[in-house]
Amino acid sequence: MSTKRIAIAGLGEIGRTVARKLAQGLPGLTLAAIATRDRAKAKAWLDREGISCPLVSLDELPGHADLVVECAPAAILDQICRPMLTAGKQVMVLSASALLPRPDLVDLARAHGGQIIVPTGALIGFDAVSAAAEGTIHSVQMMTRKPPGGLAGAPYLVENGISMDGLASALCVFKGSARDAAAAFPANVNVVAALSLAGIGPDRTTIEIWADPAVTRNCHQIRVESDSASFTMSIENIPSENPKTGRITALSVIAALRKLTSALQVGT
Ligand SMILES: NC(=O)C1=CN([C@@H]2O[C@H](COP(=O)(O)OP(=O)(O)OC[C@H]3O[C@@H](n4cnc5c(N)ncnc54)[C@H](OP(=O)(O)O)[C@@H]3O)[C@@H](O)[C@H]2O)C=CC1
Ligand SMILES: O=C([O-])CC(=O)C(=O)O
Numbered sequence: 001m002s003t004k005r006i007a008i009a010g011l012g013e014i015g016r017t018v019a020r021k022l023a024q025g026l027p028g029l030t031l032a033a034i035a036t037r038d039r040a041k042a043k044a045w046l047d048r049e050g051i052s053c054p055l056v057s058l059d060e061l062p063g064h065a066d067l068v069v070e071c072a073p074a075a076i077l078d079q080i081c082r083p084m085l086t087a088g089k090q091v092m093v094l095s096a097s098a099l100l101p102r103p104d105l106v107d108l109a110r111a112h113g114g115q116i117i118v119p120t121g122a123l124i125g126f127d128a129v130s131a132a133a134e135g136t137i138h139s140v141q142m143m144t145r146k147p148p149g150g151l152a153g154a155p156y157l158v159e160n161g162i163s164m165d166g167l168a169s170a171l172c173v174f175k176g177s178a179r180d181a182a183a184a185f186p187a188n189v190n191v192v193a194a195l196s197l198a199g200i201g202p203d204r205t206t207i208e209i210w211a212d213p214a215v216t217r218n219c220h221q222i223r224v225e226s227d228s229a230s231f232t233m234s235i236e237n238i239p240s241e242n243p244k245t246g247r248i249t250a251l252s253v254i255a256a257l258r259k260l261t262s263a264l265q266v267g268t
Contacts, residue, residue, distance in 0.1 A: 003028055003029060003030045004028060004029050004030070004066050004067060004260060004261060005029075005030055005032035005033075005064065005065045005066045005067070006022055006029050006030065006031060006032060006065060006066070006067050006068075006069065006257065007031075007032050007033040007034065007035065007056075007061050007064055007065030007067070007068045007069070008022075008031070008033075008034045008035070008068070008069050008071065009034075009035045009036075009058060009061065009068050009069065009070050009071065009072050009076075009080045010035075010036060010070065010071040010072025010073070011034055011036040011041075011042045011045065012071065012072075012242065013071075013240045013241055013242040013245050013249075013250070014069075014071035014094060014245065014249055014250045014253060015034070015036070015069070015071045015072075016045065017250035017251075017254075018069055018071070018250055018253050018254060018257070019031060019034060019046075019049075019051060019053070020049060020051070021254050022257075023049070023051040023053070026254070026257060026258055027258070027261055027262070028260070028261030029257060029260070029261060031051070031053050032053075032054075032064045032065045032066075033053065033054045033055075033056045033060070033061060033064035033065055034046075034053050034054070034055055034056070035055070035056050035057060035058050035060070035061055035080075036055065036072075039055050042055055043055060058076070058079050058080055058083070059079075059083050061080070061083060061084060062083050062084050062086075062087035062089055065084075065089070066089055066090065067089065067090040067091070067092060067117075067257075067260070068080060068084050068089070068090070068091050068092070069092045069094070069253055069257070070091055070092065070093045070094055070095060071094045071095075071250075071253070072095065073095070073187075074095040074097055074098035074186045074187060075098070077093065077095050077098040077099065077102065077105075078102065078105070081093070081102075081105050081108075081116070082105070082108065084114065085105060085108045085109045085112055085114035085116070086108065086112055086114070087112070087114070088112045088113040088114045089114055089115075090114060090115045090116075090117060091114070091115075091116055091117070092117045092118075092119060092253065092256065092257070093116055093117070093118050094119070094121060094190065094249065094253070095186075095190060096118050096121070096182075096190040096191075096193035096194040096197065097182035097183075097185070097186040097187070097189065097190045097193045098182075098186060099116070099118070099193065099197070100178070100179055100182045100183075100193050100196070100197075100202050101182075101183070117256065118194050118197055118198075119194075119252045119253055119255075119256040120194070120252050120256075121190060121191060121194055121249050121252050121253075122190070122191050122218065122220075122235075122237050122245070122246040122248055122249045122252070123191040123194060123195055123220060123222075123235065124220070124222070124233045124234075124235040125222065125231070125233040126194070126195070126198040126268075127267045127268035128224070128229070128231055128233075128268075129195065129198040129199045129222075129224060130198045130199070130268055131228070131268055132199070132224060132226040132228050132229060133198065133199050133200065133226075135226055135227045135228045136226060136227040137199055137200045137224060137225070137226040137227075138225040138226060138227070139200075139204070139206075139223075139224070139225045140195065140196070140199045140200055140204070140205045140206070140222065140223070140224050141205075141206050141207075141222070141223045142178075142191075142192050142195060142205070142206065142207040142208075142220060142221065142222050142223075143207070143208045143210070143220070143221045144189060144191070144192070144207060144208070144209045144210065144218070144219070144220050144221075145170070145210040145212045145215050145218075145219040145220075146188070146209075146210070146211060146212065146215070146218045146219070147211075147212065147213065147215055147216060147217075147218075147239070147243065148164035148167045148211045148212075148213055149164070149243045150188065150218055150239060150243045150244050151164060151173065151185065151188055151209070151211050151244075152164045154184065154185040154186075154187070154188050155183075155184060155185075155186065156173070156174060156184030156185055157173065164211055167211055167213050168213065169213070169214075170210050170211070170212040170213070170214065171210065171211050171212075172208055172209070172210050173209050173210065173211050174207070174208070174209040175206075175207075175208045175209075176206065176207070177202060177203050177204075177205065177206060177207075178192045178193055178195065178196035178201075178202040178203075178205040178206070178207055179196070179202035179203055181193075181207045181209065182202065185209065187244055188209075188244055189207065189209060191220055192205060192207045195222065199224070216239075217236040217237055217238055217239065217246075218236070218237040218239060218246050219234070219235070219236045219237070220234065220235050220237070221233070221234040222234070235248075237249075
């Protein structure tokens, strides 16, 4: 069986966990290349882990890989996707917020036979949402509650002078569409961007974002009303070393990668 070559763009919280797993071995997949900003730091980490893998630049990725896992800052989504999609290859996108204003990347994939895969990531239930979307979904509403540190520094908070320092009780910091939330909190609610793509799109999917000093986890609740089912789902994510990113995110990537070559696929 030929192996699929997987590269990683961004060796941070998600990238390191995925690299470690690929190096340990996932059936039918090889760790083919890594692109990151600080090569010396990446090399030191790879040496410590005993992983041998070429470090390359973003534009070299298509020459090394069939699929790139994008787990880098949202600002460089285009630089990662464009060369891979033009070459007719696949990109697994974690920076889903950055994908919403770039439908041209989906057009590019379509034109060249490439593919963008958005995994469930830190959320839950995209199987049910995408099944319901085959019928008629009336509404998708989400509520996110995070420790203040998981939201600190978001452009919306900075621009509106909303401080997370010494917050004593839960504060609703945003209410609006997934599209507006993704622009306002690009590194904090990729989940709602991805949910909107699975369901009824970024303008009809709505979200409330709360900064809550009483929670230690990134908590997401989703309510879907459709002509086939009504359902509510909730998940409480344990933050990783990056307080914005739940630990389950990298595991979702690994599960999605495993499905690419698996003889048995379970779930939509
Ligand atoms: N869809 C979802 O459910 C979720 C999505 N995310 C998103 O996934 C992405 C990755 O998250 P996470 O791993 O926690 O982020 P981290 O901040 O931990 O890691 C990002 C990495 O990207 C690297 N990087 C920065 N600039 C470049 C560049 N020019 N080229 C290549 N690499 C670069 C950094 O490298 P260096 O160390 O050298 O500076 C850093 O290690 C983020 O956009 C995040 O918002 C996160 C959680 C859930
Ligand atoms: O969506 C994100 O960027 C991260 C998130 O909420 C989580 O990890 O729970």
